[in-house]
Amino acid sequence: MNQQNRGFLHKYRSIVVAIVLFVSLDIALIAYNLAASYTIDRYTASRDLSGSMRSSTQIVLRSLLEMQADVAAGGTIGEEARTTLRDRAALIQNGLSALREGGSLPGDAEATVYAAATQPAQRAEADKFASLWQPYQQLLQPLLAADVIDAASVGAAASHGRRINSELFGAINRFVNATQDLVTRETRVLRIVQIVGILFALLNFLYTALLASRRLLEGDRAVARSQKQTGDILATVKEGLFLVTPEQQIGEQMSASLKDVLRQEVKPGQKLFDLLTPMVSAPIMEAARDYVGLLFGKRVKENLVYSLNPLSEVEIGGDTAQKRYLSFQFNRVLDEGEVSGLLVTVQDATERVNLQAEVASAKSRAREQMEVLLRVLNNDPAEVQDFLRRTESSLEQVNATLRQAARRSGENYLGLVNSVFRHVHGIKSEAAAMNLEMFESVAHAFELDLVALRDRGDVEGADMVKLALHLDDLFECLNSVRGLFERLGTASPAPASAPAGGESSPAQQLLASLRGLAKRIAADLGKEVRVTGDMPAFDTLPQGMADDLRSISLQLLRNAVVHGIEEPQERRQHGKAAGGIVHFSCRRSDTDGIDFSVRDDGRGISPRRVREALVRSQRYTADEVAAMPDRDVVMKIFEPGISTASESNRDAGHGAGMDVVLSRVNAMGARIALGSQGHSHTEFRIRIALPSAAAAA
Incomplete structure (x- = not known):
C-alpha cells in the first residue's frame, strides 16, 4: 500500500502540489480575513466609542449649563440633568481608559473589545484629550458626589467646560478621524488581499485544471498505448492467456494464440470447466476444481500449492496419433490484497514432453552403454571383437538384403524376410551368450516386427524399407561398443588356431x-x-x-x-x-x-x-x-x-x-x-x- 501511495504521489506530484498550494492559499486567505476582520471590528468599535465620547463632551457641557441656569434661577437641579451628567462623564472616563489601554467597558453586556491606541496620531490625540479631561473631570466630581450642589461648583465646572470645549472636542474628533483612517486602511488592505488571493486562486485553479487536463490526456494516451501494447502482446504471444473470474468464468481479454493452442473456440463468459470437460478425464477435472478453489481461497499461499496443479502437464485426446500435452499454469491476480481473478497460461507441452522422453531415452541408452561396458569388460576382449566382427558381417548382409528389396517391385518378399530373420536371430543368440543385453533387446524388437511380417504372408517392398530403422539401431549398438573399445585402447587380437600359454x-x-x-x-x-x-x-x-x-x-x-x-x-x-x-x-x-x-x-x-x-x-x-x-x-x-x-x-x-x-x-x-x-x-x-x-x- 505504501508503494502504491508513493507511486501515486510521484505520478501526480504536480497536481498534488497545485492542490496543496490552492488549499494553503485558501486557508491563508481565510485566516487573514478572520484576523483582519477582527482588527477592523476592534478599530470600528474604537471609532464608534470615540464618536460617543465626542458627543458626550457636548452633552456634559450642556448639562452643566442647564444646572447653572437652574441654580441661578433659585430652583433645584433636576435629577435627569444629574443622571445625564453622571452617565456621560463615566462614559468618557471609561472610554478614555479603554481607548488608551484596550479592553472592554465596565458593565458592557456584549463585552466589546476595543483596540488600544497604538498609532502615533491616535496616541497623541488620546493623550491630549486625557490632559484636558482630567482637570475637567475633577471639577465634575463634586457635582456628581454631593447631594446639594452649590452655585460656585457648578459655575466653576461650566466655566472650565466652555473654556476647553473647543480643544477637547477637537482632540477627540481627531482621534475619531485617525481611527477611521485605520479602519479605512485595513479595509482597503483586506480588499486588496482578497482580490490578489482570488486572482492567485483563479490562476492556481486554471493551472490545476490545465495540469489535470494534460495529465488526463497523457493518461488517456498511456491507456491507449497500454491497450495497444496489451493487444500486441495478446496477438503475438505464443501461449494461450486468459483471466478467470471468481465465478470461474473466462474474462474478456485473451491471447490470439489461445484458440490455436486449445484447438477450439473460447468465448468470454464461458465457464472454465465447461471448456476443460471435453479435454481431460473426470478424475483430473475433479482435482482441477479443488485446485482452482484453493487458489481463490484466502488462507492458502500460492507457492505452497503450486506443485499440486493437476493440469501442469495433462494429456489431451486419447488417440495415440493425435496425442498432445497441454500445460495450464494459474497465477493469482490481487486487488488490494484480495484475489480478484486468476491469470491462466496455456502452453502446448507436447514438444517438451517428447524432449523429456528423448532425454530419458538418452539417459537410458547411456545406462545401457555403461552396462554394456561392464558386460564387455566381463568378457574376453578377443571374443568380444570376434562377436563385433561377426555382427558387422551379418548386418552388412541384412543391409544388402534390404537394398535388394528396395530395388524390386511387385514381388512377395517373404523369402527376404526369412533371410533377414536368420541373421537377426543369430545376432540375438550370440549377444545373449555373451550377456550383451543391449544387442539382445534391440535384436528382439527387430524380430517382433519380422514375425509380424512373416505371419502376415503378403510382404511388400515398403514393409522391408521400414526395417531399416531396426538395422540402424543395431549398427548404433555396434558402433557404441566399438567406440567403447577404442576409448579403452583395446586392440583387436589376431585370431589364433590354438591356445597359447594360459589363454582360453x-x-x-x-x-x-x-x-x-x-x-x-x-x-x-x-x-x-x-x-x-x-x-x-x-x-x-x-x-x-x-x-x-x-x-x-x-x-x-x-x-x-x-x-x-x-x-x-x-x-x-x-x-x-x-x-x-x-x-x-x-x-x-x-x-x-x-x-x-x-x-x-x-x-x-x-x-x-x-x-x-x-x-x-x-x-x-x-x-x-x-x-x-x-x-x-x-x-x-x-x-x-x-x-x-x-x-x-x-x-x-x-x-x-x-x-x-x-x-x-x-x-x-x-x-x-x-x-x-x-x-x-x-x-x-x-x-x-x-x-x-x-x-x-
Whole structure:
C-alpha cells in the first residue's frame, strides 16, 4: 500500500502540489480575513466609542449649563440633568481608559473589545484629550458626589467646560478621524488581499485544471498505448492467456494464440470447466476444481500449492496419433490484497514432453552403454571383437538384403524376410551368450516386427524399407561398443588356431558362452541345466566354419533348454536327475571331416506337438499333417516360423532358431541328422567335409 501511495504521489506530484498550494492559499486567505476582520471590528468599535465620547463632551457641557441656569434661577437641579451628567462623564472616563489601554467597558453586556491606541496620531490625540479631561473631570466630581450642589461648583465646572470645549472636542474628533483612517486602511488592505488571493486562486485553479487536463490526456494516451501494447502482446504471444473470474468464468481479454493452442473456440463468459470437460478425464477435472478453489481461497499461499496443479502437464485426446500435452499454469491476480481473478497460461507441452522422453531415452541408452561396458569388460576382449566382427558381417548382409528389396517391385518378399530373420536371430543368440543385453533387446524388437511380417504372408517392398530403422539401431549398438573399445585402447587380437600359454582356446570360449546362456535361460524357465563338451577339433577349424558352428551351437542350445530339458519335477517323475545335460561334441571323422553333435537328455521331440504347430501355422491342413509320417513331421521343425512353444519370448516361440541351423548347415555344404526318443534324448549330428588344406592341418 505504501508503494502504491508513493507511486501515486510521484505520478501526480504536480497536481498534488497545485492542490496543496490552492488549499494553503485558501486557508491563508481565510485566516487573514478572520484576523483582519477582527482588527477592523476592534478599530470600528474604537471609532464608534470615540464618536460617543465626542458627543458626550457636548452633552456634559450642556448639562452643566442647564444646572447653572437652574441654580441661578433659585430652583433645584433636576435629577435627569444629574443622571445625564453622571452617565456621560463615566462614559468618557471609561472610554478614555479603554481607548488608551484596550479592553472592554465596565458593565458592557456584549463585552466589546476595543483596540488600544497604538498609532502615533491616535496616541497623541488620546493623550491630549486625557490632559484636558482630567482637570475637567475633577471639577465634575463634586457635582456628581454631593447631594446639594452649590452655585460656585457648578459655575466653576461650566466655566472650565466652555473654556476647553473647543480643544477637547477637537482632540477627540481627531482621534475619531485617525481611527477611521485605520479602519479605512485595513479595509482597503483586506480588499486588496482578497482580490490578489482570488486572482492567485483563479490562476492556481486554471493551472490545476490545465495540469489535470494534460495529465488526463497523457493518461488517456498511456491507456491507449497500454491497450495497444496489451493487444500486441495478446496477438503475438505464443501461449494461450486468459483471466478467470471468481465465478470461474473466462474474462474478456485473451491471447490470439489461445484458440490455436486449445484447438477450439473460447468465448468470454464461458465457464472454465465447461471448456476443460471435453479435454481431460473426470478424475483430473475433479482435482482441477479443488485446485482452482484453493487458489481463490484466502488462507492458502500460492507457492505452497503450486506443485499440486493437476493440469501442469495433462494429456489431451486419447488417440495415440493425435496425442498432445497441454500445460495450464494459474497465477493469482490481487486487488488490494484480495484475489480478484486468476491469470491462466496455456502452453502446448507436447514438444517438451517428447524432449523429456528423448532425454530419458538418452539417459537410458547411456545406462545401457555403461552396462554394456561392464558386460564387455566381463568378457574376453578377443571374443568380444570376434562377436563385433561377426555382427558387422551379418548386418552388412541384412543391409544388402534390404537394398535388394528396395530395388524390386511387385514381388512377395517373404523369402527376404526369412533371410533377414536368420541373421537377426543369430545376432540375438550370440549377444545373449555373451550377456550383451543391449544387442539382445534391440535384436528382439527387430524380430517382433519380422514375425509380424512373416505371419502376415503378403510382404511388400515398403514393409522391408521400414526395417531399416531396426538395422540402424543395431549398427548404433555396434558402433557404441566399438567406440567403447577404442576409448579403452583395446586392440583387436589376431585370431589364433590354438591356445597359447594360459589363454582360453576357441572351444573353451564357446563352451563358456554356452554355459552362460544355458544358465540364464534355465533360470528364466525354472530349470536346471549343465553344459558339457568334448570339442578338440573345434580349435583347428577355419574361421568361417568356426563361426557357423558357433551360431549352430547357440541355436541348438536354446532349442535344447527351452524345448528338450524338462522341469526338475517332471524329470524326477521319469527317474532322471533334476538337472538336465546338454553335451557338445566336435571331433575329426574317419574320412577327414568333422563330426559335430549336440545331445540333450530331455523329453525328446514329440511328433504330436509338431503336428499341432504345423496346423497352428496355417500352412498345412489337419488332414495334410495327419497323412505325414512322423519322420517327415519332425523334420518340419527346420521350416521358418514353426515352433512348438506355447508362447513366444526372447528365447523361443518365433520359429527362427532351427531355420538358422539348417541355413548354416547348407552354407557349409554339410549334412544334418536328427535322432530323438521320447523322455530320453534328442541329438543333432552334423557331418562337415573339410577343405583339403584344413584336412591336412
